[in-house]
Amino acid sequence: MLQIVDxxxxxxxxxxxxxDLLLSxxxxxxxxxxxxxxxxAICDHNSAENxxxxxxxxxxxxxxxxxxxxxxxxxxxHLVTLLPTEERALEMQALVYEHLLPGTNDPRLFxxxxxxxxxxxxxGFNERLLIGATSLSLKALVEACHGMDGLAIASHVDREAxxxxxxxxxxxxxxxLDAIEVSRHGDPEVVRASNxxxxxxxIVRSSDAHQxxxxxxxxxxxxxxxxxxxxxxxxxxxxxxxxxxxx
Amino acid sequence: xxxxxxxxRFDLTVHSGEDxxxxxxxxxxxxxxxSDVMSNSRRGQLWITLQVHQxxxxxxxxxxxxGIVVIGGRxxxxxxxxxxxxxxxxxxxxxxxxxxxxxxxYEAGLRGRS
Amino acid sequence: xxxxxxxxRFTIEGRNLQAAGEVSSKIRDLLKDIGLPHDIVRRxxxxxxxxxxxxxxxxxxxxxxxxxxxxxxxxxxxDEGPGIPDVDVAMQEGYSTAPDEYREMGFGAxxxxxxxxxxxxxxxxxxxxxxxxxxxxxxxxxAEEDDRDDTQRDH
Numbered sequence: 001m002l003q004i005v006d007x008x009x010x011x012x013x014x015x016x017x018x019x020d021l022l023l024s025x026x027x028x029x030x031x032x033x034x035x036x037x038x039x040x041a042i043c044d045h046n047s048a049e050n051x052x053x054x055x056x057x058x059x060x061x062x063x064x065x066x067x068x069x070x071x072x073x074x075x076x077x078h079l080v081t082l083l084p085t086e087e088r089a090l091e092m093q094a095l096v097y098e099h100l101l102p103g104t105n106d107p108r109l110f111x112x113x114x115x116x117x118x119x120x121x122x123x124g125f126n127e128r129l130l131i132g133a134t135s136l137s138l139k140a141l142v143e144a145c146h147g148m149d150g151l152a153i154a155s156h157v158d159r160e161a162x163x164x165x166x167x168x169x170x171x172x173x174x175x176x177l178d179a180i181e182v183s184r185h186g187d188p189e190v191v192r193a194s195n196x197x198x199x200x201x202x203i204v205r206s207s208d209a210h211q212x213x214x215x216x217x218x219x220x221x222x223x224x225x226x227x228x229x230x231x232x233x234x235x236x237x238x239x240x241x242x243x244x245x246x247x
Numbered sequence: 248x249x250x251x252x253x254x255x256r257f258d259l260t261v262h263s264g265e266d267x268x269x270x271x272x273x274x275x276x277x278x279x280x281x282s283d284v285m286s287n288s289r290r291g292q293l294w295i296t297l298q299v300h301q302x303x304x305x306x307x308x309x310x311x312x313x314g315i316v317v318i319g320g321r322x323x324x325x326x327x328x329x330x331x332x333x334x335x336x337x338x339x340x341x342x343x344x345x346x347x348x349x350x351x352x353y354e355a356g357l358r359g360r361s
Numbered sequence: 362x363x364x365x366x367x368x369x370r371f372t373i374e375g376r377n378l379q380a381a382g383e384v385s386s387k388i389r390d391l392l393k394d395i396g397l398p399h400d401i402v403r404r405x406x407x408x409x410x411x412x413x414x415x416x417x418x419x420x421x422x423x424x425x426x427x428x429x430x431x432x433x434x435x436x437x438x439x440d441e442g443p444g445i446p447d448v449d450v451a452m453q454e455g456y457s458t459a460p461d462e463y464r465e466m467g468f469g470a471x472x473x474x475x476x477x478x479x480x481x482x483x484x485x486x487x488x489x490x491x492x493x494x495x496x497x498x499x500x501x502x503x504a505e506e507d508d509r510d511d512t513q514r515d516h
Contacts, residue, residue: 074282101285106309131302133281
């Protein structure tokens with residue numbers, strides 16, 4: 001039976017550079033629950049190391065977590081990749097780590113990048129330059145994501161910084177994105193109007209939260225049978241009565 | 248050549264980092280890709296870019312660049328200037344295009360590789 | 362003083378979330394520079410980070426003392442702040458689901474004390490309500506450290 005589920009498919013944790021230290025995986029899940037969201041995706045920059053904790057923190061609760069990463073392509077376009085399982089997310093992470101700009105994080109500029117478990121306990125610090133870009137093109141990333149049964153969504157296309165349209169000047173014709181994301185600061189009408197040809201992509205709205213208070217400040221209302229990635233895919237394509245509910 | 252001299256000679260507008268203008272500029276780097284600047288710029292260089300978002304400040308800090316010139320008459324975002332003030336990084340602007348400004352800097356003797 | 366002993370003292374300003382993590386970052390860099398095994402650095406980084414975060418979130422200010430000898434790393438943080446009413450409760454795993462009365466006093470989720478203890482070879486905590494809290498962690502450096510099975514690998 002179909003139901004309405006509010007989904008915020010782009011939330012960071014303290015692991016992300018410039019992520020608030022108080023936004024632990026558990027805090028993200030709790031904030032989502034407080035906002036009445038049924039589905040969230042944890043998408044840290046170029047890493048999935050806080051995904052397992054988020055999955056465990058959400059167990060038995062009202063919020064379902066989809067494993068994800070926000071990957072930076074070689075063109076410096078940000079791409080939200082949503083994966084069906086923790087294992088697939090770690091597979092994407094391995095690919096990203098292999099192709100990430102080498103270098104060590106500078107905590108003073110980008111934060112500590114702590115890896116935190118579901119009990120809010122710090123287990124380590126990610127030393128990689130997660131702020132950097134990978135050497136993988138956007139096309140290669142989308143293909144790799146699909147190869148892992150994931151969904152690829154161009155992050156905040158309305159924004160200049162690392163947004164698809166700003167970086168490339170347009171949405172490439174042959175890029176098989178599953179959706180484009182308009183941030184809470186953007187207007188989907190404006191995006192549609194200024195980018196003819198983008199009608200073929202469904203638009204999702206997400207918070208891109210880097211702080212606890214921003215979780216769920218923007219979300220996509222879905223009509224789906226259950227809070228799973230497969231159902232999200234159907235909602236994006238309009239299959240089987242699933243869909244995005246206008247608000 | 249110090250940053251101050253460059254500012255005066257090429258009529259750049261200063262938005263932040265007023266206390267750090269006496270720095271010696273060792274050369275210039277042009278790029279609009281932050282990952283490129285992170286990999287290929289050199290300490291002491293002046294960065295010329297059209298990017299106005301605040302991430303440029305962190306990159307300039309990381310690479311110990313003397314400053315950032317935002318060209319093309321573009322205006323750095325408020326949060327960019329705020330962050331630059333905190334970090335003491337000079338953010339400057341010029342109405343010229345990257346090409347035109349760079350040409351003049353090159354004529355004045357500045358180079359890419361120090 | 363033993364020439365192989367390294368000592369440092371840091372002050373931490375309470376309620377300054379902006380600067381949170383700075384001291385533990387410096388400690389981590391110092392330990393790396395000294396060349397200590399990866400696992401020791403990781404554990405010391407976790408202990409200092411949790412201690413620093415507690416101080417920043419709950420105390421007015423704190424002093425962090427850090428000593429490294431060829432045999433041990435000692436991390437001691439003494440803060441001036443509200444103190445912890447019931448240390449035994451605070452040391453329990455799952456303290457983050459503390460009763461409301463604790464939350465109202467400002468003790469939010471995860472003071473990380475069990476985590477600090479877990480990563481220390483010796484750990485002590487004393488607290489006086491209305492005065493402050495002192496935590497001390499000792500991590501032993503020994504020849505066996507290099508052979509220790511590192512199950513928590515850095516990626």
